[in-house]
Structures are given as structure tokens and as C-alpha cells.
Amino acid sequence: MERLRATRPHLFVGRGESPLAFVETVGNAVRLVALDRSALQAGLKPGLTLADARAQVPELEVFEGDPHADLDWLERLADGCARYTPTVVLRPPDALLLDIAGCTHAFEGERPLAADVEGRLARRGVLARHAFGDTAEVAHALARFAGAPAPDEQRAVRRLPVAALGLDADDGIALTRAGLKTVGDVMARPLATIAARFGEEAAMAVRRLSGDARAPVVARKVAVPVVVERRFAEPVGRTDFALQVIADLVADAATLLEKRGEGGRRWEAKLFRTDGQIQQLRIETGRPTRDPAVLMRLFAERIDGLADPLDPGFGYDLIRLAVVLAERLDTSQLRLEGGESGEGTQAGEVAALVDRLSTRLGRGRVRRFASRDSHIPEQAELMLPAAAPPATGEWPATEPGEPPLRPIYLFDPPQPIDSIAAETPDGPPARFRWRRTVHDVARAEGPERIAGEWWRRHDAAIPTRDYFRVEDQRGRRFWIFRHGLYVETESPRWYVHGLFA
Amino acid sequence: MLLARLRREVAGGGTTQTDARADDAWLTAGLQRAQLHEIYAAEAADGTAAIGFAVALALAGGALPVLWVRTEKDERQAGRLHASGLAELGLPPDSIVLVVAADEAALLRVAADAARCTGLGMLLVESRGRAPGLDLTATRRLMLAAEASGVTVLSVRIDAAPVPSAAATRWGVAAMPSVPLEAEAPGLPAFDVESLRRRGGPAGARCRVEWNRETRSFDPCPIQPVAQTALAGAGLPLVAGGAAARDAPASVRRSG
Numbered sequence: 001m002e003r004l005r006a007t008r009p010h011l012f013v014g015r016g017e018s019p020l021a022f023v024e025t026v027g028n029a030v031r032l033v034a035l036d037r038s039a040l041q042a043g044l045k046p047g048l049t050l051a052d053a054r055a056q057v058p059e060l061e062v063f064e065g066d067p068h069a070d071l072d073w074l075e076r077l078a079d080g081c082a083r084y085t086p087t088v089v090l091r092p093p094d095a096l097l098l099d100i101a102g103c104t105h106a107f108e109g110e111r112p113l114a115a116d117v118e119g120r121l122a123r124r125g126v127l128a129r130h131a132f133g134d135t136a137e138v139a140h141a142l143a144r145f146a147g148a149p150a151p152d153e154q155r156a157v158r159r160l161p162v163a164a165l166g167l168d169a170d171d172g173i174a175l176t177r178a179g180l181k182t183v184g185d186v187m188a189r190p191l192a193t194i195a196a197r198f199g200e201e202a203a204m205a206v207r208r209l210s211g212d213a214r215a216p217v218v219a220r221k222v223a224v225p226v227v228v229e230r231r232f233a234e235p236v237g238r239t240d241f242a243l244q245v246i247a248d249l250v251a252d253a254a255t256l257l258e259k260r261g262e263g264g265r266r267w268e269a270k271l272f273r274t275d276g277q278i279q280q281l282r283i284e285t286g287r288p289t290r291d292p293a294v295l296m297r298l299f300a301e302r303i304d305g306l307a308d309p310l311d312p313g314f315g316y317d318l319i320r321l322a323v324v325l326a327e328r329l330d331t332s333q334l335r336l337e338g339g340e341s342g343e344g345t346q347a348g349e350v351a352a353l354v355d356r357l358s359t360r361l362g363r364g365r366v367r368r369f370a371s372r373d374s375h376i377p378e379q380a381e382l383m384l385p386a387a388a389p390p391a392t393g394e395w396p397a398t399e400p401g402e403p404p405l406r407p408i409y410l411f412d413p414p415q416p417i418d419s420i421a422a423e424t425p426d427g428p429p430a431r432f433r434w435r436r437t438v439h440d441v442a443r444a445e446g447p448e449r450i451a452g453e454w455w456r457r458h459d460a461a462i463p464t465r466d467y468f469r470v471e472d473q474r475g476r477r478f479w480i481f482r483h484g485l486y487v488e489t490e491s492p493r494w495y496v497h498g499l500f501a
Numbered sequence: 502m503l504l505a506r507l508r509r510e511v512a513g514g515g516t517t518q519t520d521a522r523a524d525d526a527w528l529t530a531g532l533q534r535a536q537l538h539e540i541y542a543a544e545a546a547d548g549t550a551a552i553g554f555a556v557a558l559a560l561a562g563g564a565l566p567v568l569w570v571r572t573e574k575d576e577r578q579a580g581r582l583h584a585s586g587l588a589e590l591g592l593p594p595d596s597i598v599l600v601v602a603a604d605e606a607a608l609l610r611v612a613a614d615a616a617r618c619t620g621l622g623m624l625l626v627e628s629r630g631r632a633p634g635l636d637l638t639a640t641r642r643l644m645l646a647a648e649a650s651g652v653t654v655l656s657v658r659i660d661a662a663p664v665p666s667a668a669a670t671r672w673g674v675a676a677m678p679s680v681p682l683e684a685e686a687p688g689l690p691a692f693d694v695e696s697l698r699r700r701g702g703p704a705g706a707r708c709r710v711e712w713n714r715e716t717r718s719f720d721p722c723p724i725q726p727v728a729q730t731a732l733a734g735a736g737l738p739l740v741a742g743g744a745a746a747r748d749a750p751a752s753v754r755r756s757g
Contacts, residue, residue, distance in 0.1 A: 349620025350566060350598070357600055357611060365601045369584035369594040381584045386598050395588050400715050403682070403689045404589035408556070409549060409580035437546065442678060445686035471687040475676040476546055498583060501553020501590060501690040501712075 019057055022065040023050050033065045034094075037127070067093065078220060080120070084113060087219040089136065095143070097136050099217070136217050137208040141166070141183075157209055158184030165205040171198050183209055226264070226323040228252045235274045235315025242271060242316055243303075246281075247296050249321040254290035263288025263329030267295065271310070272318040279310060284363065285355045286387045288327040294352065301359045358387040371395055375450060377497065378412045405448075405469070407479045407498025414495035417480065425486065428468040432480070434496050439472035446470075447482075463489055469500065477501070532558050536669040537644040537654045541661060541697065543673065548579065548629065548659035550676040554692045555625055555655045556590050557712040561719065564622035564653045566596040568615045571627040572608050576601050579629065579659075590690070591714040605634045613639075616646035616654050626656045641667035663697060671698040677709055680722060689713065691722045 019039030021032045030050040042057045053060055070093055078088045078096055084107075087099035100113060107113035114130045121128045129146060133139030138157055141164040150156035157164075160183045162175045175198065180186050186194060186206055195203035207213040228249045236242055246269050257263055265288050269281040283298040303310055358366045367383040371394060374380045396406075419429035420438070428444040446469060452462025463484030471477045477500035484492035532538060538558075542551035559567055569582070584594035600615075602608040605628070612626045624647075628635060635656060644667045647654045656668065663671060673695040679688035691711040696704045710719035 346620040349618055350568075353568070353615060353618040353620065354598060356614065361600070361602065361607065361611070365603075367599045367601070369582075369597060369599075371584070371594070377583075377585075381594075383581075383599065395594055396585055398589050398591075398714065403679070403687060404586055404714075406586040406589055407549075407583055408553060408586040408590065410583035410586070411580040443681050443685045443687045445682075445684070469687050471679060473678070474546075475678040475691060475693075476549070477676070477679070477687055477690075498586065499549040499580065500586070500687070501549055501556070501692075 018059045018061050019044070020061050020063065021050075021053065022063050024065040070094070075220075077121070077126070079222070081117070082222070084117065087217075089217055089219055091140060095140060097139065097217070099219070134211055135208065135214055137205075137215060138211065141209060154210075158182060158187060160209075162186060165202065165209065167198070167202055167205060171202060174198065175202075226253050226256050226260075226326065227320065228256070229318060229320035231318050232316065235317050236319075237312050237315040239310050239312055242310070242312065242319060243296075243299070245319050246299060246321060247292060249319065250292045250295050250299075253321055253323055254292055254295075257290045257323065257326060257329075258331065260326075261328060261330060262326040263290045264295075264323040264326050265289075266323070266325035268322045268324050269299065270320045270322070271316050272320070273312070274314045274317050277313070282324075283355075283359050284387050286351045286358075288329040290329065294355075298355060298359045301356055305360045354386045358385065363387055374453070376453060377406070377450070378410060403469075404500060407477075407500050409499040411497055414481070414497040417494045417496050419494045426466070428470050428480065429494060432494060432496075434478075439476065439478070441470045442473050444468050444470040450481075463492070467497070532562055532653070533669060534562060534564065534653045535647050535651045537640060537647050537656065537667065539640075539663075539666060539668040539671040540655060540657045541663055541671065541673045542657070542659045542675065543662075544675075545629070545660040547675045548657075550690075550692055551657050551659055551674040552627065553590060553690050553712070554672075554674045554694065555657050556587065556592050557690070557692075557719070558655065559623045559625070559653070560591045560717050562623075562653060563717075565593075566598065566621060567592065567623045567625055568598045568600065568618075568621050569625045569627065570600045570602060570608055570611050570615065572602050572604060572629075574604075575627060575629055589714070590712065591717060605632055609634050609639055612654070613642060613646060616643050616652050617650050618652065619650045621650075621652045624652050624654045626654065627659070628657070628661070629659045631661055632658065635664075635666070637665050637667060644668065668698075669700050670696065671704075673697050677722070678724075679711065689722075 019042050020036040021039050021044065022034040023030050024033045025031075032044060032046050032048050032050065032053055035044055035046060039057065039060065042060075044053050044057060044060070050062065071090075074090055074092060074094070074096065078090055081088045081096060081098055085098045085100050085103040089097040089099070091097055098117075100110065104110050104113055107116060110132060114132075118128050118130060129143050131139050131142035131146060132153075133142055134153060138153065141160055142153075142156060145160045145164045150159055162180060162183060162185075163172050164183055165172070165175075165186070167175070175186065178197075180189070183206070186202075187210055191203050191206065194206060204213060208215055230245055230249060236245070249269070250267075253264070253267075264285075266282070266284045271279040271281070273279070281299060281302050283295070283302050285294075285298065289295065354366055363385045366386045368386040370382045370384045372380055372382055398404075415434065418433040420431045420433055426447065428441055428446060431438060431440050433439070447466035448468075450465045450467060452464065454462060465481040465483055466485070467479060467481040469477065470480055478496050479498035479500065480494060480496045482492045482494055483489070486492065540551050540555050540558075542548050556567075559565070582597075582599060584597070587597065588594050600611050602611050608626065608628065612624060615621060615624045626635075626643075635658070640656070643654050643656070646652070675693045677691040677693040679691040682688050689711045691709065693707075693709050695707040698704050709722045709724065711722035713720050
């Protein structure tokens with residue numbers, strides 16, 4: 001078995017000549033977590049506080065550590081390493097283990113393979129160190145604490161410092177104080193005494209490095225997207241036959257999804273014509289499904305809704321169906337057998353209708369309300385596609401006995417009105433003109449003052465809005481506002497923003 | 502108190518306002534589920550009242566969830582739906598699915614499809630202007646679909662004159678001055694409702710109601726005198742002198 005290890009997978013490597021460090025706030029202190037080579041040469045160590053490090057190396061460049069981004073980067077590197085072996089193990093924060101047993105023949109040996117890995121990583125600016133080992137632990141330790149070359153692996157391991165055991169800092173210091181400087185020193189002692197003094201883990205770590213024990217290796221699994229296709233020896237010229245094939249493919253994909261305990265939410269059928277043109281049919285459902293009947297109904301809707309009908313031309317020679325987005329869907333009992341299938345329930349019916357309409361009219365035309373955390377009326381709520389999973393949000397609670405304080409129609413942008421009759425300062429207009437009609441205000445309530453979101457825009461003062469609920473002589477209720485206070489603006493404009501029932 | 506006042510009104514004679522209970526019966530009898538009903542607003546400005554009344558009817562009948570269909574033109578010109586406002590009428594925003602159709606033909610197709618969905622409580626079709634597609638054939642189709650599926654279909658037609666249709670009932674709705682709260686603040690939503698047509702029953706009744714969100718019911722609402730306060734500088738005549746005089750006790754809620 002052989003292992004490789006990539007170190008310090010940061011995008012910033014090779015940015016400049018000055019030493020780099022990544023910091024993290026631990027407790028109350030900002031400490032270094034990772035350093036580049038020149039910083040290490042300057043004598044800095046991970047764990048040092050930033051202030052001390054700056055005192056030693058004033059030109060130190062500092063970045064905020066981002067463990068999530070590091071992990072993402074490592075995942076991407078792992079994706080790339082899939083070219084060498086199917087078994088790639090992530091060892092966060094900075095190591096990758098490749099199980100290359102039986103995978104070296106394409107590279108004529110392990111060393112050319114390692115050189116290839118390092119070459120590829122170097123092209124992306126990643127500095128990597130590698131080591132081979134019989135077990136995952138040995139390879140990891142050798143790569144991390146590479147020392148002078150040794151004749152064989154066992155001896156190389158024995159020369160490693162005790163830190164390579166991967167114990168916590170206190171135990172490491174205790175081992176060093178006991179005079180045990182290298183892994184070989186520790187191995188020379190009877191395991192029982194090590195276990196008695198430093199705990200079971202220390203003994204286990206020693207056994208792992210000496211190859212007596214093995215830790216289980218969990219390789220990362222990448223879910224393969226579900227793609228099914230059918231090729232034809234002779235081009236297929238009939239649309240209904242093509243549809244029949246799509247139905248078969250949907251059934252195939254459904255079987256695959258069922259095995260994985262998943263259901264598809266986005267499906268894409270591609271019809272490849274012999275003349276090279278590709279026609280695409282995409283459908284989307286609000287809930288994961290693998291029911292061929294439902295899916296075929298949606299595909300039929302989609303074909304109905306096409307601007308140009310499906311044209312087979314000289315015929316299709318390949319039809320491919322892909323599940324673009326799959327989500328977890330546990331097997332449910334059929335309604336026939338007493339279970340409650342999603343189709344039969346009331347909510348299921350509505351979801352199916354929403355899917356049908358979204359497929360026919362387009363995703364954006366079928367909408368649901370979602371609330372947002374904002375006090376600006378037009379920004380406090382969103383219209384989201386109803387096919388998307390429902391958003392959770394709080395809606396303002398209503399006071400019993402209060403009339404509605406928000407309109408049922410909202411104009412976005414608000415519509416300007418002419419305030420005709422003179423108004424009292426800070427009061428509503430007595431009469432205004434909107435859409436060429438004059439409205440006489442009979443009742444009014446206000447102002448409800450809504451200030452702009454000054455913390456979002458810094459360039460200019462945002463006028464405050466004074467909202468009034470007004471009712472005209474004939475009982476029409478409006479939500480109007482004055483844009484700006486009199487102290488803010490010379491002559492503020494009036495707008496109607498909504499209509500009440 | 503309200504009832505007493507109404508009785509007094511009836512005793513005084515002259516108005517169409519009847520007993521509160523009769524009022525309610527009239528409204529509930531008017532709205533049968535699994536039928537097509539039409540709500541007309543003669544003027545564009547009364548459209549909001551018609552929509553509010555339709556939402557209130559949906560809530561009074563407990564017909565949820567609601568699928569709301571309107572056209573893109575409405576969305577642009579008449580303003581978009583405001584969920585907070587609908588919530589304040591009592592309609593939970595989570596129970597609304599809004600479909601914005603490109604044109605009237607798409608609107609009709611969506612309506613025909615949705616009327617067949619048994620999971621829905623109510624289908625609300627909002628149209629503005631003449632909407633020639635909503636003719637006798639289309640409405641009969643909607644009616645049949647509604648009867649089969651149990652969905653109550655409300656066709657709200659704003660700025661349109663009544664045309665022959667297969668609807669079970671037809672209502673005319675207009676905005677109406679509300680009972681003011683303290684300091685002349687606009688009160689609860691109030692509607693002036695007229696039964697224009699009713700299949701198999703008398704029509705022509707007219708009532709003025711306000712919507713009570715808490716009890717999910719309509720309360721009778723007296724005609725309010727207006728233009729009596731400081732705001733009345735514009736000086737319009739009263740709605741009806743007699744009614745205003747009779748309603749004098751209502752003015753205790755008015756401040757100053």
C-alpha cells in the first residue's frame with residue numbers, strides 16, 4: 001500500500017515573497033494556525049500569538065483562517081485524485097490518502113505516479129509532500145514529519161519525532177520529558193508501560209505506526225448521478241415512439257433511484273437527432289418523486305408547452321435521461337395496500353397541480369409567498385417559485401379587533417400622486433389626485449413612520465417615509481406616504497403604495 | 502348595540518338593511534361550495550373591495566388552500582399581492598399559490614385545470630376589463646369542474662359589465678365607508694354587496710357588511726356619515742342625510 005500526502009492546500013501559496021500566516025481566534029488571543037515555508041524559516045511556529053509573531057517578523061502577511069474553504073479545496077483536490085485511484089481518503093485539514101494498491105500500472109510504478117501527482121498540484125500552485133507507507137497511519141506520519149532518508153520504512157518510522165504519534169500536546173511533552181524523543185524510543189519500551197502511563201490511545205498509536213494494528217479507512221464516496229440512455233441502431237422517426245422510450249427510461253431511472261432511496265426533483269431528457277441537433281425537455285417537481293406516471297404526465301405537459309413541437313427530422317439516434325437533482329425519498333406503501341401515497345392526499349394533489357402548472361407555464365409563474373426580515377414594506381416579502389421547497393418565515397401577527405394595517409395590493413414602485421388640498425404639517429393630504437381621479441380624504445390614520453435602511457447605504461441620506469391609511473368619501477382605502485420629512489426635503493412628494501380592501 | 506340600532510332602523514323603515522341574522526343567512530346561503538360564483542366590481546376603483554370580499558368569502562366558507570390566478574397585466578398595473586395585507590384579512594400566506602398567467606387564454610387554461618384539482622379549497626380567478634374569454638361556455642365548464650371536484654370557484658371581474666354566464670350566484674361589490682375608529686381612523690373593511698343574480702332563488706337583496714377577521718364572519722355595517730370633522734374641509738355633501746341623522750349615536754367614537 002502506498003500513500004500520498006498533500007500539504008498546506010491553500011490558494012494563496014506563491015502569492016508573494018513575504019512570509020504568510022493564517023490566523024484564528026482562539027479564546028481571546030489571535031493565534032497562528034498555518035504558516036508558509038518562509039514564515040517557518042523565519043522561526044515562527046503555529047500556536048504563536050499574532051502579536052508575538054509580528055514582533056519577530058514585522059513583514060508577516062496575515063489571513064483569516066477559513067477551515068470550510070480549506071475543506072472545500074481539499075475536496076476538490078480529492079476529486080482530481082480520482083484519476084489515480086477510486087479510494088481517496090480525506091484527512092483534514094491538509095492531507096489526502098490515496099490507496100494506490102493495484103493502480104500503479106498506468107504510471108509504470110509508484111514513483112512516477114507520485115511525481116505526476118506533485119507535478120499536477122505544482123501547476124495549480126500547491127506545494128505537496130508525499131510518502132509511501134504500508135498502512136495509512138505510517139504514510140501520513142512519514143509525509144508530515146519527513147526526515148532524513150532511511151534504508152527501509154520501519155527504520156524511517158523509528159526516526160520520526162514523538163509528535164508523529166498524533167497524541168495531544170501534553171502527552172507529547174510528557175514523552176519528551178521522559179527522554180523519549182523519537183518513535184523508535186517509544187517502540188523500544190514495553191507497550192504495557194506506555195499504556196499505563198500515557199493511556200490506551202498512546203499504545204494504540206504506537207501499534208498502528210509499527211504496523212501491528214490498522215485503523216479502518218473510510219474512503220469518500222461520490223454519488224454517481226443517475227443517467228440512463230438508449231441508443232438506436234436505426235434512427236427513430238416517430239415522436240410517440242420516442243415518448244415511449246422516455247417512459248421506459250423513466251422507469252429504469254426510477255428503479256435506480258429506488259435502490260438508492262432517492263427521488264428525482266429535476267429531470268432532463270435529451271433527444272439527439274441524427275443531424276446533430278439536440279432537443280431538451282426539462283421538468284421539475286416540488287417534491288422528490290419516482291412515479292413514472294406522474295413524470296410522464298409532466299413530460300407530456302412540457303411537450304405541449306413547447307413553442308415548436310418536437311420535430312424528429314431524420315430521426316433520433318440517442319435518447320438520454322438524466323436526474324439532475326435527486327433528494328432523499330423513502331419507500332412508501334402503495335395506497336392499494338393501505339399506505340398513504342403522496343398522490344392521494346390533499347397536499348399531494350395541490351403539489352401535483354403546482355408541478356403541472358410550473359411545467360407548463362414556467363417555473364417563475366407559479367409562486368408562493370415568503371417573508372423576509374425587513375421593515376421596508378416592499379422588501380419584507382418575496383415571491384418564490386412554488387416548485388421550490390417552501391420557505392419558512394414568520395408573518396407579522398395581527399391584533400384582534402385592529403383593522404388591517406397593510407394593504408392587499410402593493411405597488412412596486414409606488415405610484416406618485418398629486419396632493420392638492422393643503423395639509424396640516426405632518427398630516428395627510430385632504431385631497432389628492434391619483435390616476436386622473438380626485439379623491440377626498442374622509443378618514444385618515446397616521447403617520448406610521450418607516451425609516452430607510454441607513455445601515456445598507458452609506459452614500460446618501462434615505463428619506464423617511466410617513467405612511468397614512470386614508471379612506472376617501474366613497475370608502476376606498478389607500479395606503480399613501482410622504483417621501484421625506486419636511487426637515488429632510490424641501491417639498492416632499494406623495495405616493496400611493498397600496499390599496500386596502 | 503349594533504343589533505339594537507339595526508332594529509331601530511328597521512322600525513324606522515325605509516332602508517333595505519335587515520336583521521343581522523337574516524343577513525348572515527343570506528350570505529351563507531349565497532355561497533355554496535363546489536360552485537362557480539361571480540363577483541363584479543363595476544368600477545376599477547372598487548376592484549380592491551371585490552377582491553377583499555372574495556378573500557373574506559373564502560375564509561367564511563373555510564375554503565383553503567387558495568389558488569389565485571391573475572394575468573401579468575394585472576400584476577403590472579393593479580399592483581402585486583401583498584401577503585401581509587392578506588394575512589391581516591385572515592388568509593394565511595402559506596395557503597396561497599399565486600399563478601401569474603401570460604394572457605387571458607392562459608388564465609382560462611389554468612383555471613380549468615385548477616378547478617379539477619380536488620386538493621384545493623378555492624380557486625380565485627381575477628380578471629380586469631371585458632375578458633371576452635369568460636363567456637357562457639367557459640363558465641359552464643368551470644361550473645361542471647367545480648361540481649365534480651368540490652372546489653369553490655370565485656370569478657372576480659373588475660371593471661366589467663355582467664354577461665350571461667353559468668355561475669350559481671352573481672354579486673356586485675363596491676367599497677363603502679367604514680365605521681371609524683378613534684380619531685377618525687379608517688375601520689374594518691366594509692363592503693356594499695348586492696346580490697345581482699341567484700340560480701333558483703330571489704335576487705336583488707342588498708346589504709352592507711364589514712368583515713370580522715376574528716370570528717370569520719360578516720357583521721352588518723351601517724351607513725356612515727362622512728365629512729363631519731376637521732378633514733371635511735373639502736366639503737362634499739353627506740351620503741344620505743336621513744341615514745346620517747339616524748346614525749348620530751355612532752358618533753360617540755369620534756374624537757373632537
